[in-house]
Amino acid sequence: MIRTRALRKTFRTREKGLFGPRAVKTAVDGLDLEIPRGRVTGLLGLNGAGKTSTIKILATLLRPTSGTVTLDGLDVVEHAREARRRINLIAGGERMVYGKLTGAENLRYFGHLYDVPNPVLRTRVGELLELVGLTDAADTPVERYSRGMTQRLSIARGLINDPAYLLLDEPTLGLDAPIARDLRRVVAALAAEGRGVLLTSHYLAEVEELCEHVYVISGGRHLAAGSPDALKTATGSHRSVRVTVTNPSPELEEAVARFAHGLGVRAELTATAEGALLVGVRHPEDVAGPLAGAIVAAGGAIGGLEVTAASLEDAILALTEDRAAQAASAAAPAAARAEVAA
């Protein structure tokens, strides 16, 4: 297990240009994370939340300002060399292989950097190229690879030291859907084999598919953690039902409002350009049947019905908007005082 305790990272920056006043930027602010083997753990947050800084600390590329990171009990700052043998990082946005070398040469080169013994390396290079579907391109210089092929080679490079833990920073960034899907399969298989995987991705459907447990951070701080389903429930990000009623009337609107009230929610009523009424209800349960029943009982004619499952995206937005609202309300009394004083 990788475990962080009270992890913190600050950067000294200049606020305005090279000669502006010095400032301290806190990128990671007291994070306690646990990344066990055998599953994919997600790390989510909006731009600038501190995900890359955290991953770089775990990969020993950045030193934490304070706090600890242990990897199977080993302190990664004190034992960085040993930690690096057991961990690898794949960042989708960065080119992590050499264009002039072939796919196989790249893997051999990185294998030597990790002191992988030659006989092991010989079989491993072949196995990894096969795993990522690049056996036929093994002897082609990487500068002639497509973006998807290069990314797949980066995954193979990330596995060359047979790491127990894999850190994936936006691994499918900019990839076409079928290639991204193949990569997701590889990632799921790596976790199923018993490796610990940490994933950051802006594609929340990908996170939902792969991650059993997700941490949500904002401004470097912990916001929430749990399974994607638990996060959706906790934030009230519900599935929504939309029914088109072709013969709207005030009585029908009243009946729908009563139905929604009975469920403890509010119905959204929107008149369409064609003179129909769009009825939207969001609820954790599937209420499509009862809603349609209530509409028909009130004399409504149904022209269409659509059920949308709750998404992790809704949950993350709700969490981060909540945080923004809290920050605004904390600032509000001061602003109000300033106004009174003026």
Ligand SMILES: Nc1ncnc2c1ncn2[C@@H]1O[C@H](COP(=O)(O)OP(=O)(O)OP(=O)(O)O)[C@@H](O)[C@H]1O
């Ligand atoms: N070397 C640095 N010097 C100064 N500030 C930095 C440095 N690296 C990161 N930061 C700041 O720390 C904060 C967290 O950045 P980080 O890259 O870790 O976030 P992120 O969640 O990965 O964002 P994104 O989704 O945009 O990649 C940001 O405000 C960023 O500007």
